[in-house]
Structures are given as structure tokens and as C-alpha cells.
Amino acid sequence: MTNVSRLNRPLAVRTLLIGMLPLVLFACTPTVQMVAPTEPITVNLNVKIQHEIYVKVDKEVDDLFSEKGLF
Template identity: 55%
Template sequence: MKTLHNSKVLLSVMLACYALVGCSPTVKIEPPDKPIVINLNVKIEHEIKIKVDKELDQLLSDDELF
């Protein structure tokens, strides 16, 4: 009788283990079907402002410096 009880417990434990293994999720890594497209619309504006002193401007305009 004890052996019958042990075999029932063993069978129920095995069935529970199979049920748990059957419910485990599977993870698959696959490449996408379509290529990855990155669309970048970038507008770059750059302004350089130079302020020159009037005296320096006169020196540069005269040919005495160079």
C-alpha cells in the first residue's frame, strides 16, 4: 500500500513538472523582414559675426600694414 502511495506521489510530481516545462515561454531572436530605415532631417545653420573696431578697419584698409 505504501508503494502505491509513493508511486502516485511520484507520478503526480512528474506530471506537475511536465506541465510547468510545457508552460515555459520560448524566446526567439530573428532579424526583421524589412530593413531598418533611419530618417534624419537636420538643418544646420551657423553664423559668424565679426565686429572690427574702426581704427583696426582703417589699418587693414590702408596698404601700410602689409
């Protein structure tokens, strides 16, 4: 029965494991990417515009326009 401990591993295996450690740590880091949208930005505004105009005319002015006209 052979018992191989970690310290007795060959030098090439230890070098390979130590060399792969930064690659493994770098692979776990998240990346952030900013990409422009492919379709245009649309803004949908559902706005209801309602207005009322009230015209108040004096009775005398109304009679003046209806009888003689403006000029």
C-alpha cells in the first residue's frame, strides 16, 4: 500500500496547480457590459387633454351685433 501525501507530489503537478489558481479565481469574477439597445426607445404617453371654452357676452353687445352687424 502506497501512501502519497500532498507534500510528496511531483514538482510539475504542484506548478500546474499553482499556475491554474489565478485562472480559476479570474473565471469566477463577474463582468459588466454596457450595450446600446437595438431598437429605438419609445415613450408612450397616454394623456387626455380636455378643454372647455366659455364665452360670456353681455346682452347689449349681443343685440348690437345681431341687429346692425359689426360695421
